[in-house]
Amino acid sequence: MPLSAETTIIIPCCNASTTDAIKQYGLFIAKAFDATITFLIPDDDNLLAELKQKLHEQISPFISDQTFRFIQSDSLSPTQSVMEKNHNNEEVIMVMYPEFPHRFQSQIKWINRSRRLKLPFIVLPQSSPKEWKPQHVIMPVSYDKNDKEAAIWVSYWGRFNNSRITLLAATEKYHEAETNVARNILFIKKLFESLKLTFEIKKGTASSARIAEEAIESAAQEGNSLVAITTTKYYSITDYFMGPKELHLIKNEQQVPIFCINPRKDLYVLCR
Known part of the structure; x- marks a missing residue:
């Protein structure tokens, strides 16, 4: 049963290598809610090009390129304007993090920021099971x-x-x-x-x-x-x-x- 309104999931991303976690977990979550994926990335054209290429190579066989959106921003903390609507006028339903800070103090800062989110959030595990679905x-x-x-x-x-x-x-x-x-x-x-x-x-x-x-x-x-x-x-x-x-x-x-x-x-x- 798909959602009645067009929806999207925000993914803050600063590393193109995170497509592995997105493929293993994020893809199934997006499909579960019939949602597109909106990447929030730094204002870096090289990263944008690399991310698009990896998504096309690794994920496009499973899901259309039209599913992906991209927002370039100086900050990877989802702002209220980003959280409300993306450029395609889609409702944001959750925030998905494909990577997690390694240092403990960075983790503390990250969780303090995340608690201010007005929507649920999920951190994608770094393991790579052969198949995972939110059953x-x-x-x-x-x-x-x-x-x-x-x-x-x-x-x-x-x-x-x-x-x-x-x-x-x-x-x-x-x-x-x-x-x-x-x-x-x-x-x-x-x-x-x-x-x-x-x-x-x-x-x-x-x-x-x-x-x-x-x-x-x-x-x-x-x-x-x-x-x-x-x-x-x-x-x-x-x-x-x-x-x-x-x-x-x-x-x-x-x-x-x-x-x-x-x-x-x-x-x-x-x-x-």
Whole structure:
């Protein structure tokens, strides 16, 4: 089921070699949402030419050249003007990063910028499986009420890509926390039922603090999966210096793609 409006995915890119990750992961995500791909690149004509050539050689056999858009900018941080519309007047639905900073301090700066995005974002793993398709989306559900906001985005994977959805509920020792998990599950369950989605609810063994890691392990065992999480809304001092939970989840050793939804109340508009 394609989206009703023309849509695109923003990919900040400063290295033509990232086409490998785009081919292995990004291509299937774009197809899942029937979206074009808009590259946000530095104002460098040589890079633009090299990127176009590699895309034509590596990806065009699988998808038309007409699927790609290019925006040259002095900054690779998606600005509000870029996020709202591209030159083809297409709605931007997510930001996809084909590469990840190597130095830890650079990673901290990157995640701090990413948390200001008004749309979900995903970092493409650097591994190269023979085939990967987003057939299964696992959503860890904790006691945090912000998890409810991620549910609508998870539903889009089911509605537009027919992805199988699993809600993995945390297990808590304390009654209040366990009650909050149950409330979140009930809210999401009613939402998915109203959308006539096929989904399953599983009880995890981990608490809210570790339920995302359990979801990653499950996704890695099954393959063709991604994990959808809500990012940290309010940073602690530790988060600023050591990185929030989502930074460490993105860097998971299993190379499971992590779909990150920044908790906001009024800014997610995928279809009208």
